Amino acid sequence: MAPPAQALDRLLARSALGDRRAFAELYQASAAQLFGVALRILRREDWAEEVLQECYVSVWRHAREYSAARAAPMTWMTSIVRNRCLDWLRRPNPEPLADEALEALESEAAGPLALLESGRDSAALARCLRGLEPKQRQAIALAFFDGLSHGELAQHLRQPLGTVKTWVRRGLARLRSCLETQ
């Protein structure tokens, strides 16, 4: 379970003031979650480790740019990590999706939703995800959790590129309108 946003807020603010102990606490409180996110997208521990190192260095250096008004601390840090991971995947010779990884993804298709439903902040999102068509939900989940591009989604779901793009686009639009009525 993610640590309370308020505590992370405080640690980030203290890090911005140059408090290294606070930064160490911030790392302790967030590293496992962020490592999980990076590992899921990159599928290689050494890469995830490298990306996480870059990200925490970046968090320390840009902590004063963090705006509590704009994002929750974990959201802000997760975005940094996901962005870095997606950049990383652009490098030459990214690891191809291993078959077993693919199978694991598919078998987990229902798993994350159950987890989301138990989450503090995520129950509404889980309800809205459940309201999507399964193919839309699957495309969005694969893109978010595993960092698949449209092309990779098309390949993985064995569908034409245009079809997959439409699923994602419609799925996102529906998700938004659903969340707004929650």
Added chain:
Amino acid sequence: MRLSDASREKLAAEYALGTLRGRARERMRRRLREDDALARAVAAWEARLAPMTEAVKPVAPPARLWGRIEKELQFRQRRSLWKALGLIASGAAAALVVVALLLPLQRAGMPASYVAVLSDPKTNQPVLIATAQRNAMVLRVNTLDPKIHVAGRSLELWALPRGAQPKSLGVLAGERSDLKLVAVADRSLGEPREAGRVFGPDTHRQPALAPEEAEGVGPAAHPGHEQPPLVEVGTLGRGDVSAGQRAQGGRAEDQPTRGGAHRSPRAIPTVRETRPTPWLWEKPRASSSSVVNR
């Protein structure tokens, strides 16, 4: 080119989800720096999708990772400097010379503070730390090295607007003082960049400047904030006219920042003694100032 609402929404959603890739993603990043509406749309989408990460199983990273981060940020090396905060440099108080810079620690739109670490340039040891919340009218000054307080002398904190006369912020009341600012820190401390001002043991012999120059620092004195003040500490000598009023241990309230006790600000430094001192958290050692030779 202005984005239509529909394209902004679509770009923001796909950027946050991660399906916007390659050159399109890079273009988007450049655009985000300039297009605030787009940045808000992305932030909204990131917030909408963020709970999904709760479904990702946390995995403890290898223990060595923290060590690598510390090493890259040079925490290890800097730790020795920070340990030094507690050390007392012998004889440092004889000629107290302190140089500092007020750094706005966070940028626009954030809850922020101003912090200045004031160092004795002779020893390079931090001696005082001054902090103010952006919206507060109090500048808190805590002592890191008690030896800077010497019987018979008081410490006075000065704001140094660039290109303008120094202005007194008040006399320190002891190891922990709250100095009243004439306006909230954002207005009275502004956005200082660099500073440095040095006092020697005999500064009280310098001719006094006009008393009004020592009155409080505030927006009236800094129209448009173009001349951000900086902060430093100087000593007031035993022979000072107002030394009695400024005896060490006096309370800050007894030392108003306007008029009164500041009628004879004999410690105002001369321009000759000014030394710009860029001071960054990242590399404090590289930018410490030193005593001006007299």
